[in-house]
Amino acid sequence: MLITRPISGRDDWHRVAPNLGDGFAQWWRRRRRPEEKPTVKGYARRTGKQENEIYYESSFDIPEDFGTIGAVLIENEHHKEMFVKNIVLDGLSSGPIDITCNSWIHAKFDNPTKRIFFSNKSYLPSQTPSALKSYRDKELGNLRGDGTGERKTSDRIYDYDVYNDLGDPDEDEDLARPVLGGPEHPYPRRCRTGRPRTEKDPLSESRSSNVYVPRDEAFSEVKQATFSAKTVYSVLHALVPQVQSSIAGDLPFPHFTAIDVLFNEGVELSDATKIGSGLASIIPRLVKAISDTGNNVLRFETPEFLDRDKFAWFRDAEFGRQTLAGVNPCTIKLVTEWPLKSKLDPEVYGPAESAITKELVEEEIGGFMTVEEAVKQKKLFILDYHDLLMPCVNKVRELKGTTLYGSRTLFFLMPSGTLRPLFIELVRPPVDGKPQWKQVFQQCWDATGVWLWRLAKAHVLAHDSGYHQLVSHWLRTHCCTEPYIIATNRQLSAMHPIYRLLHPHLRYTMEINALAREALINANGIIEKAFSPGKYSIELSSIAYDQLWRFDLEALPADLINRGMAVEDPTAPRGLKLTIEDYPYANDGLLIWDAIKQWVTDYVTYYYPEASLVELDNELQSWWTEIRTVGHGDKKDEPWWPELKTPDDLIGILTIIIWVASGFHAAVNFGQFDYGGYFPNRPTIARTQMPTEDPNGEEKNRFLDRPEEFLLECFPSQLQAASFTAVQDILSTHSPDEEYIGEQIQPYWAEDKVIKSAFERFNGQIKMIEGIIDARNADTELMNRTGAGLVPYELLKPFSEAGVTGKGVPNSISI
Structure with a gap:
């Protein structure tokens, strides 16, 4: 039949x-x-x-x-x-x-x-x-395929290419972008489309309104319910352009209460008919018509973060908490050496040593321990965006409407297990004969110092938002996973057991990535318009790939150890002890990691009962070789790539791939609207320089006269806020047809009693994790996940209903 x-x-x-x-x-x-x-x-x-x-x-x-x-x-x-x-x-x-x-x-x-x-x-x-x-x-x-010709919509061909289709030099020279992939700008590979080259740049591929993905990757057409890719397309191509045409200029919000208009009154759209009659049904929670005015208005639901505590964004305690339990909890790291130093060339970027001195720290922590003791006792932690951002600072500062610094933010671990922000250092490299500029800011008890601290925090949060979107989210999940998908389809037969294990975790990712290249990360796209690096945004993710990305460190335990957030301890559960015991992302993530690893172990040992079978599997060996040497070919000679000789090697590799596509992506994606929808909590851009950079200039006087107005000018403009809030809303949304980790057994597994039993055990573990996370969020001793007005940490809670829920771990990167 x-x-x-x-x-x-x-x-x-x-x-x-x-x-x-x-x-x-x-x-x-x-x-x-x-x-x-x-x-x-x-x-x-x-x-x-x-x-x-x-x-x-x-x-x-x-x-x-x-x-x-x-x-x-x-x-x-x-x-x-x-x-x-x-x-x-x-x-x-x-x-x-x-x-x-x-x-x-x-x-x-x-x-x-x-x-x-x-x-x-x-x-x-x-x-x-x-x-x-x-x-x-x-x-x-x-x-x-044969690697030639332009791909048609009906094709099923998987092949590789560099990211040379983000710019549009034929439209405007200012829209030209460098090719990402190769010695100059290392990058993972994307799916080849074969479109013709541009006239003005023979290295760049021409753009089109329909980006090819292999036919079975574009699954949305057969879904009875709304599919997320269709929603993303509608927001990027219909709603956002209408917002941009409805909000004139690039004006700041005139006062803080005006920001609330996005949620309680909305933005009137100049011509809502251009959006399309189907959009309201596609995203009913996002687009609402205010019937008593007769106008079509874009009005956002109130983010849970704002609904619980409108002033939480003001508190330094919440700033520290979100480094452990927010939408970007994977960059905080332990300070292991003092003084803090840059690894960049001082001849180019200025003095390497940080201006956060031993004396400043010891004065701030009350003199009850030295810096050396604080480092030894693992009390100091840092968000360090200095070396990553400094090479881009002077280029970004030439752009209109934005600025950039290198930054370091130092935290102190309190006895309660919470992080207290101590200092923010902002640095500008030498430029036009001017020496390096750097300044340290701290919480103060005078009016000027308080407002300078708030401004410095806005800059750091913009850095963290940019790193989150460009590196933690786009690069580490979407971008780095695409080569795994291509290699899996090219080298593993559909009847291969490893193909069937991976297939649920590769669902929809290529289609979402194609939509991102079309209207999100492209030249003059949403990311470039809303984030501090501007036209250098995706180039920055290439710098991060070159400097920071390692496949082996995508394993959660290895990442935690590398950042000093955990140490190996044979006496601790799973042989790992967290440096900060109440670290919600790590605690919940390790539950998901362990469940995935056990399921993969049961699966792999069943099909590879003898170690030699792994080395003798020609498809499997070709798959791993192609991932390393082609899909991630710019890093093919790195010594840290795992070998693939034994079942244990295979278990480690597969667990990383599945974790990145499921748990890690969920942790950095589905909290975007709740934490970033009210942008003062996580501004995506800092548009003005610190007033103290030119202490005798007009900016300093304007700041002293109207500090609130100065901060609002630094924040995203009305246009940037409304546009990217719409995108955050939809990126945080679960589709009605979402498939969650451990929830649905695949037909291939159900027909084998051993594999069926192993999956049922996996399903049971995942359901147990739901209850463990609920219990943790009810524990008042865990102050990084529960407290007055706090959003509970549920981003790694496995299951969810449709919509923006701030929880749910899908099998794959499906949005």
Whole structure:
């Protein structure tokens, strides 16, 4: 029986069904036959429907000596593609055979190549029945393509290219952007589209309104419910342009109460008809019509952070807490050496030693311990954006409407387990004959000092927001995962057990990434308009990839140890002891990490009972080699890449990939609106310089006269705030069709008793984690996750309903 679904997006499925027509199927045996036998043919005819599913049946006369059926060939004889969900072969003496497809089938007139689908039984390459080996190889060849030509929407080809499609030099020379990928700007690779090069820059690829992804990566068309990619597209291409045309200029908010208008009155759109009639139904929580005025108004829901405590953003305690339990909890690190020093060339960037001196610190911590004792007792922690940002500072300062510093923020660990901010250092490198400028700011008890501290904090938060969006979020999850997806489809057969383990964790990511390249991270896109680095934003993520990214340190335990936030301790659970015991991201993340690792261990040891099977698996070895040498080819010679020789090696590699796509992405993504929707808490940009940089200038006098006005001018403008708040809202939204980690067993696993049992154990662990996190959030002793007006830390709570919930760990990077 052949089950299909009509193309979604059409309300009347009766119009679609006639276009699906008869499917042509061929069957062949798969094992215990030294040679392939002739196939058995049949035509599938429509027999019925149920809701959005259409059923087809075909009859076959299978000889007694045919052997076990191992695969299906399908040919679509009509002129439109069809989506095949699954095939069930019934009436066999051995019982029914399920073949899971979940794939689009092109019309044979577009591509005469018949589609191959294998049964749900998994095989390593060396264990593949002889009759199936050629089909296994042929299907992989189809997916790899030949590396030439422009890709069509119906193609299923996975190939690599550099990021050379973010700029648009033919439109405007100012929109030209460097190629990311290669010795000058190292970067992961993206999916090749094959579009023609631009006229003005032969190294750049021309842009188009429809960015190619392999056909089965664009799954949204078959979903009955709203799919997140469609929502993202609508926000980026319809809503944001309307906001930009409705808010004139780039004016700051005139006063703090004006910011509240975004949530209680909204922004009137100049021509809401241009948004499209379907947008309100796509994102009903985001776009609301105020009926009593007769106008179309964009009004945001109040973020939970603001709803619980409107003034929490003012408090230094909350500033410190969010480094451990906010949307970017993965950059805080332990201070292990004193004095603080830069690793940059002092001939270029000025003196390397920080202006945060021993004397300043000892005075601030009350003189009850020396700096050396504080370092030894692991009391000092730092957000250090100095060396990453300094190479960009002077370039960014040439841009209109923004500025930049290198920054260091020093924290002290209090007996309560909370972090107290001590100092903020802002640094500007030498420029135009002027020497390096640096200044240290601290919380004060005089009016001027208090406002300078608030301004300095705004700059640091803009740095943290930029690092979060460009590095923690985009680079480490979306960007670095795309090569894993490409390599998995090019090198691992669909019947390979590791392909089937990874597949749920690769869902929708390439489509989301394509949308990001189209309208989010592109030249003059939302990121460049709203974040401090401006046109150098994505170039900054290349610097971070070059300086900081290591595959082995994407493992949560290794990352914590590398940042000094944990140490190896054989006496502690899992052999790891946290430096700050109440570190919500680490505590909850390690629960998810352990559950993933146990599930992967059960799975891998079942299919690789002997260590030699890993080295003998040619598909697996090609997969890992391609990830290292092509997908992340700019780092192919690094010594830290794990080897792939044993099952333990494979378990470590797979656990990292699955953790990044699920737990880590959830931790840095789904809190964006709750923590950043009210932008004073996490401004994305700092638009003005510190008034003390030119102590005799007009800016200093303006600051002294109107400090609140000066701070609002530093914050994002009305246009930047409204535009990016809309994006944050939608990036924080769970789709109704979300698939959460450990929730849904795949059909391939359900048919094997051992794997089914292992998954059920995984599912049980994940459900247990839900309860553990609830108990932690109710523990008043854990002050980094509970307290008056605090948003509880639920970003790693596994399950969620649809919408903006601040919780839920999807299987994959699906938004």
